Amino acid sequence: MxxxxxxxxxxxxxxxxxxxxxxxxxxxxxxxxxxxxxxxxxxxxxxxxxxxxxxxxxxxxxxxxxxxxxxxxxxxxxxxxxxxxxxxxxxxxxxxxxxxxxxxxxxxxxxxxxxxxxxxxxxxxxxxPGTFYNHLEIEDMPGRDGRDGLCEIALWVHEQDQAYNVETYRWDPYRLVPIQDVYSYYFQKVTRYYEDLARDHPGEQVYRSYLEEAQRKAGGSISS
Incomplete structure (x- = not known):
């Protein structure tokens, strides 16, 4: 049928x-x-x-x-x-x-x-009211105990040129709170974003600084 x-x-x-x-x-x-x-x-x-x-x-x-x-x-x-x-x-x-x-x-x-x-x-x-962003992503991100069936929210807030301050949030239990236990997962994506910018704009030191910060949050090594 x-x-x-x-x-x-x-x-x-x-x-x-x-x-x-x-x-x-x-x-x-x-x-x-x-x-x-x-x-x-x-x-x-x-x-x-x-x-x-x-x-x-x-x-x-x-x-x-x-x-x-x-x-x-x-x-x-x-x-x-x-x-x-x-x-x-x-x-x-x-x-x-x-x-x-x-x-x-x-x-x-x-x-x-x-x-x-x-x-x-x-x-x-x-x-x-009062939470502003320029780009939004919603995903069940793995934390310390893996994925739990609830979605976290990543907010990208524009700071300068193509650079953004990125923060991740979770509902806990009556409000959105910033969290860090998903950094090692989500900031791999942020790292790739700034790797592309740093490669395409080698003269812009600002993207190198944002890349290094994203790499620290992802728990990886800093690119030379």
């Missing part, structure tokens, strides 16, 4: 006001802000999306009941900034994935991090 593919955009359009617009991300290809993931922890994925209507943007989730889609949560975000990131991942819990959202900072070329969780009473923000 074949399963009929879901036309996510059509499902979302059918559940929002006619004058509303599905939000698109400010990135190459302008993908729609639509996720298919289990956000309520029942083992079955829901459709979660953002749409713009009048003077607000709304976050909502839809569940399939016998072939029909019904909302299980809806909330105004209170924001009108453009969207840079929209993902679902097990950050604070393994069952019922959190929504990781990046809002464009209108005054700078950075984004503000938002983490939202579905609850039986609606969506709940997990972190306060």
């Amino acid at each position: 074949s399963l009929t593919p879901i036309d996510f955009h059509s499902v979302v359009r059918s559940c929002i006001p006619q004058e509303a617009e599905v939000v698109v991300l400010k990135r190459e290809g302008s993908p729609a802000a639509i996720i298919y993931a289990d956000v309520d922890g029942d083992g079955h994925p829901e459709i979660t999306a953002l749409y713009r209507y009048l003077d607000n943007q709304y976050l909502f989730s839809l569940k399939n009941y016998s072939g029909n889609w019904f909302p299980i949560a809806s909330a105004a975000t209170g924001r009108m900034q453009e969207l840079t990131d929209f993902a679902a991942a097990p950050v604070s819990r393994r069952e019922g994935w959190d929504l990781v959202i990046g809002w464009q900072n209108e005054r700078e070329s950075s984004s503000e991090l938002d983490i939202v969780q579905w609850t039986t009473t609606g969506f709940q923000r997990l972190i306060p």
